[in-house]
Amino acid sequence: MASDELDNEVTAESDMLLPGSETVFYGLLAEYDSPGALLQAAEQVRDAGYEKWDCHAPYPVHGLDPAMGIRSTILPVLVFAGGITGTATAILMQWWMNARAWQWVASGKPYFSVAQQIPIAFELTVLFSAFTAFWGMWFLNKLPQVWHPLFRKKRFLKASSNGFFISVESQDPSFRRADTEKLLREAGAVAVEEVSYTTSPEQRNVPRPLLGFILLTTVLALVPFAFIAKYRTTHSDKPHFYIVGDMDFQQKRRPQSESDVFADSRADRVGVAGTVARGELKEDDHFYRGLVDGEWATTFPPQLEISERRMREGEERFQIYCTPCHGQAAAGNGMIHQRAMAVGAGATGWVQPLNLVDTTAQLNVVRQPHGQIFNTISNGIRTMPGYKSQIPEMDRWKIVLYLRAIQRSRNASIEDVPPSKRPALR
Amino acid sequence: MSSAAEASKFFQGVTDTVCDIVERPWRRMPKAWYIALAISSCAAGLLLVALTYLVFTGIGIWGNNNSEGWAWDITNFVFWIGIGHAGTLISAILFLMRQKWRTSINRAAEAMTIFAVMTAGIFPLFHTGRPWFAVYWLLPLPNDMSVWPQFRSPLMWDVFAVSTYLTVSVLFWYVGLVPDVATLRDRFAERGQKLRAAIYGVLAMGWRGSGRQWHRFEKAYLILAALSTPLVLSVHSVVSFDFAVGQAPGWHTTIFPPYFVAGAIFSGFAMVLTLMIPARYLFGLKDIVRADHIEAMCKIILATGMMVGFSYATEYFIAWYGGNPYERFTFFNRAFGPFWWSAWIMMTCNVVVPQAFWFKWCRTNPFVIVFLCLLVNVGMWFERFVIICTSLTRTWTPSSWHYFKPTIWDGFTLIGSFGLFFTLFLIFLRFLPAVAMFEVKVASEHHHAGGSGHH
Numbered sequence: 001m002a003s004d005e006l007d008n009e010v011t012a013e014s015d016m017l018l019p020g021s022e023t024v025f026y027g028l029l030a031e032y033d034s035p036g037a038l039l040q041a042a043e044q045v046r047d048a049g050y051e052k053w054d055c056h057a058p059y060p061v062h063g064l065d066p067a068m069g070i071r072s073t074i075l076p077v078l079v080f081a082g083g084i085t086g087t088a089t090a091i092l093m094q095w096w097m098n099a100r101a102w103q104w105v106a107s108g109k110p111y112f113s114v115a116q117q118i119p120i121a122f123e124l125t126v127l128f129s130a131f132t133a134f135w136g137m138w139f140l141n142k143l144p145q146v147w148h149p150l151f152r153k154k155r156f157l158k159a160s161s162n163g164f165f166i167s168v169e170s171q172d173p174s175f176r177r178a179d180t181e182k183l184l185r186e187a188g189a190v191a192v193e194e195v196s197y198t199t200s201p202e203q204r205n206v207p208r209p210l211l212g213f214i215l216l217t218t219v220l221a222l223v224p225f226a227f228i229a230k231y232r233t234t235h236s237d238k239p240h241f242y243i244v245g246d247m248d249f250q251q252k253r254r255p256q257s258e259s260d261v262f263a264d265s266r267a268d269r270v271g272v273a274g275t276v277a278r279g280e281l282k283e284d285d286h287f288y289r290g291l292v293d294g295e296w297a298t299t300f301p302p303q304l305e306i307s308e309r310r311m312r313e314g315e316e317r318f319q320i321y322c323t324p325c326h327g328q329a330a331a332g333n334g335m336i337h338q339r340a341m342a343v344g345a346g347a348t349g350w351v352q353p354l355n356l357v358d359t360t361a362q363l364n365v366v367r368q369p370h371g372q373i374f375n376t377i378s379n380g381i382r383t384m385p386g387y388k389s390q391i392p393e394m395d396r397w398k399i400v401l402y403l404r405a406i407q408r409s410r411n412a413s414i415e416d417v418p419p420s421k422r423p424a425l426r
Numbered sequence: 427m428s429s430a431a432e433a434s435k436f437f438q439g440v441t442d443t444v445c446d447i448v449e450r451p452w453r454r455m456p457k458a459w460y461i462a463l464a465i466s467s468c469a470a471g472l473l474l475v476a477l478t479y480l481v482f483t484g485i486g487i488w489g490n491n492n493s494e495g496w497a498w499d500i501t502n503f504v505f506w507i508g509i510g511h512a513g514t515l516i517s518a519i520l521f522l523m524r525q526k527w528r529t530s531i532n533r534a535a536e537a538m539t540i541f542a543v544m545t546a547g548i549f550p551l552f553h554t555g556r557p558w559f560a561v562y563w564l565l566p567l568p569n570d571m572s573v574w575p576q577f578r579s580p581l582m583w584d585v586f587a588v589s590t591y592l593t594v595s596v597l598f599w600y601v602g603l604v605p606d607v608a609t610l611r612d613r614f615a616e617r618g619q620k621l622r623a624a625i626y627g628v629l630a631m632g633w634r635g636s637g638r639q640w641h642r643f644e645k646a647y648l649i650l651a652a653l654s655t656p657l658v659l660s661v662h663s664v665v666s667f668d669f670a671v672g673q674a675p676g677w678h679t680t681i682f683p684p685y686f687v688a689g690a691i692f693s694g695f696a697m698v699l700t701l702m703i704p705a706r707y708l709f710g711l712k713d714i715v716r717a718d719h720i721e722a723m724c725k726i727i728l729a730t731g732m733m734v735g736f737s738y739a740t741e742y743f744i745a746w747y748g749g750n751p752y753e754r755f756t757f758f759n760r761a762f763g764p765f766w767w768s769a770w771i772m773m774t775c776n777v778v779v780p781q782a783f784w785f786k787w788c789r790t791n792p793f794v795i796v797f798l799c800l801l802v803n804v805g806m807w808f809e810r811f812v813i814i815c816t817s818l819t820r821t822w823t824p825s826s827w828h829y830f831k832p833t834i835w836d837g838f839t840l841i842g843s844f845g846l847f848f849t850l851f852l853i854f855l856r857f858l859p860a861v862a863m864f865e866v867k868v869a870s871e872h873h874h875a876g877g878s879g880h881h
Contacts, residue, residue, distance in 0.1 A: 033430045033431075033434065034429070034430035034433055034434065035433070035871065036430070037430065042637070054634075054636040054637055054638055055636065055637035056634055056635045056636050056637070057635055057637070057640070058437060058441075058605075058609070058635060058863075058864060058867060059605075059635075059640075059863075059864040059865070059867040059868045059871075060640040060641075060643065060644050060864070060868060061637075061640075061871070062868075062871055064637050064640070064641075065637070065641050068637045068638075070637065070638060070641050072645075073641060073642045073645050075642055075645045075646060075649070076645065076649065079649050093566065094577045097566060097574035097575065097577065098574065098576065098577050098578075101568075101574050102568070102572070102573050102574040104574075104576045104578070106576060106578050109578070116577060116578045117577070119580075119583035119586070119587065119660070119664055119667070120577060120582070120583055120586045122656075122660060123583070123586040123587050123590040123657075123660065123664075124586065124590070126590055126594060126653050126656070126657045126660075127590040127593060127594065129649070129653050130593070130594040130597050130598075130650060130653050130654075131593075131597070133597075133646045133649045133650055133653070134597045134600075134601060134646065134650070136646070137601070137642050137643060137645070137646035138631065140642050141638070141639045141642050141643070143631045143632055143633065143639070144628075144631035144632050145631075145632040146627055146628060146631065146632045147632070148632060148634060150634060151615075151634075154616070157612040157613070157615055157616045158612075159612070159634070159635050160605065160608045160609040160611075160612045160633070160635055161437065161438060161441040161609055161612065161613070162433075162434045162435075162437035162438045162441065167636075243558075
């Protein structure tokens with residue numbers, strides 16, 4: 001009965017073969033109804049001394065390795081070797097790039113040290129190990145192999161879902177057609193089938209269009225590398241080849257370059273008379289120049305809020321810009337002056353910075369209008385340089401405000417202090 | 427015999443349920459899937475528009491300014507890299523710990539990892555301003571002055587860490603996919619759908635599920651899991667070095683690596699739940715992705731949320747106790763400075779919100795879980811924003827202090843990155859087995875193993 005079943009299926013199978021092709025017997029395929037049955041059967045096939053056989057299950061069945069007598073794979077050893085290669089590659093790469101090819105100076109640290117190498121050494125160890133595990137597993141499993149005789153069997157399609165199979169190859173030295181089938185059946189097979197494949201030359205060869213496609217893509221893939229190799233090793237007097245224009249091309253003329261727009265061919269042009277850059281008009285005379293109707297302003301511009309806070313801000317600016325020469329108390333004896341005296345500059349025409357609070361001096365700054373002081377800060381006077389490029393207008397006004405406060409305090413009498421605060425002075 | 431029949435039926439049931447999502451005709455795809463795909467692909471289109479405009483104009487279209495050079499682009503990068511971490515944690519660390527419940531979600535979580543890391547990769551590439559050069563800049567190649575890259579820079583480590591992470595995640599994912607793709611191949615072959623059988627056949631590489639193949643497969647899978655475990659911990663540690671090795675107050679701290687990793691796992695689990703809860707309803711996966719699996723993930727969110735909260739507390743304590751005036755100012759500024767609102771959103775969403783998972787009712791109600799997970803992800807995005815923005819806009823020199831305002835293009839890029847991520851995930855659900863079928867079968871083996879006689 002069993003052999004009838006087999007014959008029927010072989011007949012059904014041979015319908016799929018092309019005419020003129022030759023059928024080759026691959027082996028037997030037995031199905032089992034559960035993972036437990038598969039394990040028992042595997043033990044029996046193993047004990048019978050077969051070598052070229054295998055089990056097929058939709059998942060790794062627990063205990064199948066000992067049941068089949070599989071020796072542990074060499075994969076972990078390969079992965080270890082891959083990992084070591086990764087570590088060595090990382091360390092060599094970092095050493096060569098940072099300690100040999102280009103000696104990087106970073107905060108005076110040594111060109112080569114272990115600590116700096118650890119992160120990348122770790123990553124490359126993992127990367128190389130993972131690649132070895134991935135490709136090593138496929139290599140040892142002899143995959144990819146898209147074609148296999150077992151895929152000819154319709155029954156075998158269950159092997160990836162809920163079917164459990166044992167296949168025995170006819171190439172196995174212990175293989176005897178009838179005995180092997182008997183063994184598989186007695187081990188509990190619910191069905192045993194013959195597996196065969198065809199050897200017609202048309203089917204074995206790679207289809208010509210596919211071959212052509214593979215060859216063509218391989219050749220095309222090499223073209224960019226050929227170009228890179230060529231341009232790495234040759235010189236050219238042609239200009240750069242630009243894929244993206246980038247910042248190399250901007251809509252502007254560089255200094256001293258030629259322009260074909262103007263008759264004199266010069267790209268450098270003087271601005272058109274009366275041109276004012278955006279935000280640079282500065283038409284408010286009072287605020288920007290300290291002038292009201294052509295006279296020095298005697299009032300602060302309305303933009304400046306007169307308050308203790310603004311005066312304190314002025315103090316901060318005053319201490320940064322003014323105290324080096326004029327001193328903390330604006331008496332004209334700052335550090336620069338003291339240093340000039342110390343090195344004997346007084347004999348060589350050193351001009352002492354002005355005392356800004358002295359009401360008896362020939363040049364009495366206390367009497368000067370606010371606008372004039374603002375102008376002096378902005379444009380300088382005698383040996384003092386102008387500060388308008390360093391201090392914004394508002395800050396210059398705050399300095400004037402603060403200076404007014406110092407002048408007042410330096411020329412004050414006891415009556416100017418409110419009675420409640422007088423005790424603090426003593 | 428009855429137990430064998432039962433086991434066979436169970437295995438067939440797992441296969442049918444999972445493969446059905448791939449095999450069903452388009453008209454049987456849930457409406458919600460189409461709606462979600464329409465919305466997310468529109469958003470992904472927005473990303474395309476934003477990035478195209480950026481390439482032709484420059485990163486000036488973003489709100490980045492002189493003091494705030496990293497802004498939203500690096501915020502998004504760190505956020506998306508963090509999202510990916512849960513996938514590797516589920517697939518690798520829980521695998522090594524033999525947590526069987528992971529099998530129902532690991533495939534989707536790994537896919538999420540890969541899509542999240544791909545999305546993250548967009549930001550540093552476009553942050554360079556000229557992404558067509560970025561590949562050349564990122565590889566260890568000499569520049570046009572023949573100067574090689576400087577390996578003391580954590581940015582260099584970051585390149586290696588993130589690219590290794592993406593590569594290893596893809597390898598790990600693909601190895602796990604092969605036996606399941608082989609299942610799809612066989613099912614399409616059985617129905618005579620030759621084209622689809624051929625496509626899945628090439629992807630399955632001729633997998634035959636043989637005992638010898640499974641032996642090496644399991645070994646390789648174990649090795650990849652063992653490699654991914656320290657890898658995933660290293661990736662966010664190295665990302666945190668980008669900050670911790672820098673000198674800015676609020677960045678220069680040793681707590682960053684563990685703090686970043688805990689935050690990454692926290693946000694990643696929230697994202698897994700955000701994706702898987704709707705998917706399990708739409709595709710009838712309730713018997714595979716079970717309620718107790720979801721509860722376990724809520725507990726992990728609770729645990730990692732408290733780790734994150736503990737890190738915040740430590741940061742503030744050290745800012746006070748360390749006696750460094752700049753550090754102290756930075757943390758005062760975080761809570762009460764111009765970005766105070768972002769710090770409080772972060773605190774609320776990351777520390778207060780997950781406390782709800784102490785209650786079983788919250789861990790079992792899908793609407794509550796998805797809502798809380800969305801809040802957690804908002805909080806984790808703000809964590810990265812707070813770290814980057816409050817520190818960079820308040821460095822030592824007050825003259826470089828600045829405020830940061832995102833532009834509409836920052837917004838488009840962020841929305842677009844979500845669009846790309848969800849689009850990729852929805853396409854994945856349709857075309858690849860969303861649940862690791864063979865692992866579900868392994869995990870349930872002790873219930874269903876028929877016959878007798880093995881240890």
